[in-house]
Every structure is written in C-alpha cells, then in structure tokens.
Amino acid sequence: MVQMPPDMVNRTPYQNIIYEKDPEDARLVRITLNRPDDVNPLSYPMLMDIRHALVSAERDTEVKVVIIKGAGRGFSAGYDLEASYDVQELSPLIARQDHIKYYHHDVWFTIWNLQKPVIAQVHGYAMAGASELMTWCDFTIMADDAVTGYPPARAMSVPDTIYWPWLCGLKKAKYLCMTGDPITGKEAAEIGLATMSVPADKLEETVTMVAKRLAMIPSELLFFNKFACNKSMEIMGMRVAVEINGQLHDYSHTYPAVQEFGKMNREKGLRAALEWRDGKFGNDLRALRKTAQEKGTDFTFPQVLSMPEVSEALQKYEAERKAGS
DSSP states (O other): OOOOGGSSSSSOOOSSSSEETTTTEEEEEEEEEEOOOGGBBBBHHHHHHHHHEEEEEEHHHTOOOOEEEESTTTSSSSOOTTTOOOOGGOOOGGGGOOHHIIIIHHHHHHHHSSOOOEEEEEESSSETTHHHHHHHEEEEEETOOOOOOGGGGGTOOOOOOOHHHHOHHHHHHHHHHHOOOOEEEHHHHHTSSSSSSEEEGGHHHHHHHOOOOOOOOHHHHHHHHHHHHHHHHHHHHEEEHHHHHHHHHHHTTSSHHHHHHHHHHHOOHHHHHHOOOOOTSHHHHHHHHHHHHHHHHHHHHGGGGGOHHHEEEEHHHHHHHHHHO
C-alpha cells in the first residue's frame, strides 16, 4: 500500500480537484482536475491534492477503480508556468530531496504503485506535464480529437519523465521527444501512448464501461496483474531511466539557449513566450486541435505535417533565416 507522506496527512477540503464517488456505483471514484478557466494547469498544490486523493482512494475498501479527468474544455494544459514557487516555502520534508522527484516523480509513482487501477479520461488538451499524468495511468482513454504532446522539448527542457521509449518504440519516441510535435488521441492510441481512443461524445460512456468491467474483477487479481506488468517494465530498467531523466531535466535548464523562454515569460508574459516558442511551428497545438475537430483524424502519422499552417510557417521561417544570413 502507498504510504501517505507526513506533510500530506490532511489536504481536505481539496482546493484544486473534486473527489467524488459515482452516485450510482461507489466502486468508482472520480478525481476531477478543477481549474477549468485555465485548462487545469498542474500546480504543485494540485499535484499534491491528486496524490492525497489517490492514496485516500486506495485506502477506501469500497473503491475499486479510480478515474482522473479534467473539468471544462480540456484534461490539462500541463504544468502551471505562471505560478511562482519560493523554495523556502517548500515542505521541510523535501529539503534534502529534489523537487522534481517529490512533486513530479513521486506523484507518478503513486499511480504506478497504487493497488487499484487508475484510468485517465482525456478530452481537449493534455500537454506537457499532463501528457505525463495521462500516460502514467494504467489505462489512458482519449477522445479521437484530443491533442497531446510535449512542446517544452522545443525550447525549455528535457521532459522530467521520459515515457515515449517504453510505450511507442524508439523511432517514434525520438520523433515525438525531439520535435515536440503534438498528436491526436487517435494517433496516441495507434502508436501505444493511449489504451484506446473513441469519438468525443462516447468518451464518458466508454470510460465508465471499462471501469465497471474492471470493478467486476477481484481487487487482488487487479493488483497482482498490474504489479506483474509494472515489474516487467522495471526489470527492463524503466524506473532507473525515469530517475536519471529527472536529473537531465534539471541540467537542461542551465543552458543559455533554453533560458530564453523563461526570460520572455517573465518580461512579456506567458502568451508572448508561447507564441515565440510555437509560432515558427505554425502554432501547431491549436491548429491540430481545430483540424481534428473540423476535418477529422483520418490522416497519416503525424497528422500535424499534413496541415497547411505548419508548412506555411516553415516556409516563412526559412525565408527569414536566409534573408538574415
């Protein structure tokens, strides 16, 4: 059973999430990320709420399956880039620990080690840190037109949790990790980053059906089968790779080339910083979401390369680069 850290004994009532048992089936509990006005950014307080809620669900003998979803128009936009964190305000418990481990890895491994299955129900956007949250869940069920990816890889840092090689193979892992390109829920399911994708209007129904079918199975078998799968990955080196990658994440922040985003964010605001990062890529995150909603998702992987916004932005960038050389 996952242990509750001493500094997290009581986080209720939750300020950043909604914890709710299904009113018709108490075997299911839903954890809803609840900052919808900002597409549920993953602040440290929200991550701690999630962790506390997961452990609480594990200890509740009535609960058999946990569902994590987002309120509003998306699952989550990723880590909260507008929040400021004073290191002196961090818990004394982590004074000797790296904050990446405590606030990121320890949350993901809480899901990994939990004795109950966890399902991510993904609609809208699941970007950057949210793509990590959804992939660390035991089951990831996405809307076909949802969009996920790790765009910070373009200008900010190495991901703090590198999940691609373990789920979709080395070739696609390198492509997604090194380009930061977004993909649809349909593409995520096809390459192994998601369990399945369904039409957006069938998402809630499908997740509930999967959860109820899981709840029919003895909890002991659910845990042992989850444990067997996870240990197989760990024997191949997954846990060590994740821990090392957290260090690479920290190191990558130290280079001048990746500090420009933070400087622009501080001086001109997040919107300007995101435009600087993604504009030359055709603002492909929003463009892909719009295309998937309007034209569907029946495109060759990666769908983003088929969009005129992307090719036009590349042509503009090349013309400016040649003109300036």
